[in-house]
Amino acid sequence: MAQITADSINITVDGELAEAQVGETVLTVCRRMGKDIPTLCHHEGVEPYAACRVCLVEVTAGARQELVPSCQYPVSDGLVIQTDSQAVRDARRVVLELLLARCPKSDVVVDLARRYGVTETPYPTDDPDETCILCGLCVRVCEDVLGVGAIGFADRGIDREVGVPFDEASEVCIGCGACVAVCPTGHVCSIDDGLVRRMETWKTELELEECEVCGRPFATVKQLDHIRGLLPEHVPLNRICPVCRRSQAVQRLSEACSIVVDNLGATAGQDGIENLKSL
Ligand code: SF4
Numbered sequence: 001m002a003q004i005t006a007d008s009i010n011i012t013v014d015g016e017l018a019e020a021q022v023g024e025t026v027l028t029v030c031r032r033m034g035k036d037i038p039t040l041c042h043h044e045g046v047e048p049y050a051a052c053r054v055c056l057v058e059v060t061a062g063a064r065q066e067l068v069p070s071c072q073y074p075v076s077d078g079l080v081i082q083t084d085s086q087a088v089r090d091a092r093r094v095v096l097e098l099l100l101a102r103c104p105k106s107d108v109v110v111d112l113a114r115r116y117g118v119t120e121t122p123y124p125t126d127d128p129d130e131t132c133i134l135c136g137l138c139v140r141v142c143e144d145v146l147g148v149g150a151i152g153f154a155d156r157g158i159d160r161e162v163g164v165p166f167d168e169a170s171e172v173c174i175g176c177g178a179c180v181a182v183c184p185t186g187h188v189c190s191i192d193d194g195l196v197r198r199m200e201t202w203k204t205e206l207e208l209e210e211c212e213v214c215g216r217p218f219a220t221v222k223q224l225d226h227i228r229g230l231l232p233e234h235v236p237l238n239r240i241c242p243v244c245r246r247s248q249a250v251q252r253l254s255e256a257c258s259i260v261v262d263n264l265g266a267t268a269g270q271d272g273i274e275n276l277k278s279l
């Protein structure tokens with residue numbers, strides 16, 4: 001539930017009164033209320049871009065009523081929102097027909113379309129093997145979150161696509177895999193092969209570094225250099241994989257617990273030690 005503050009405003013969602021905070025989006029508030037609104041181009045970690053339009057809802061503000069992308073639309077006092085009206089369902093169906101025409105084999109698109117009763121599309125398909133919905137998540141995470149900017153949009157209209165400049169191996173890609181993680185359709189993929197990470201979609205290969213503890217390749221050299229550049233000079237960069245880092249943390253925690261148990265035991269006597277150790 002939203003905390004009531006000086007910035008609290010009142011809205012209505014599907015006939016239910018709700019508190020929201022100035023600056024929140026309709027999607028954030030509706031999801032907090034448990035509303036089922038589909039999204040494809042939305043990710044908490046990046047600024048909304050409203051590319052896919054599957055999150056459309058109907059809003060009424062004063063005399064104005066319109067369909068808006070909930071992931072980007074800010075709440076305002078008195079706003080009335082319908083998340084599942086006939087107009088919303090019809091609009092989402094059209095959006096899904098268009099997405100299905102673009103990516104007829106994408107499981108994510110096919111499954112979502114089916115949820116709205118869309119199993120075929122009246123629109124023409126340009127490339128039956130296309131799996132990119134042009135949501136721009138990969139571009140935004142690379143540029144805005146990581147500050148790398150290795151990928152971008154090229155061309156316009158039906159030729160619009162995401163990729164690396166000139167469709168050649170990228171000089172600036174650090175191979176961090178953030179684009180793989182955020183891509184909603186699985187269009188972006190990478191493969192680790194020995195000491196090489198191949199960013200297949202971007203035709204780029206990067207050298208992997210081995211964990212100082214277990215020796216497993218775990219991150220690219222460029223990725224670690226990038227992180228090094230972001231850290232203050234006095235903060236050391238451990239070249240240790242997440243698995244070893246976790247096990248080191250568990251080890252430290254267990255050592256700290258033993259010290260606490262021993263100290264408590266010293267004041268509780270031998271019985272106390274046995275009781276504490278059996279916990
Ligand atoms: S590659 Fe994936 S994340 Fe990037 S625009 Fe296409 S669908 Fe979106």
Ligand code: FES
Nearest residue numbers: 050052053055071
């Ligand atoms: S999730 Fe809102 S437009 Fe894509």
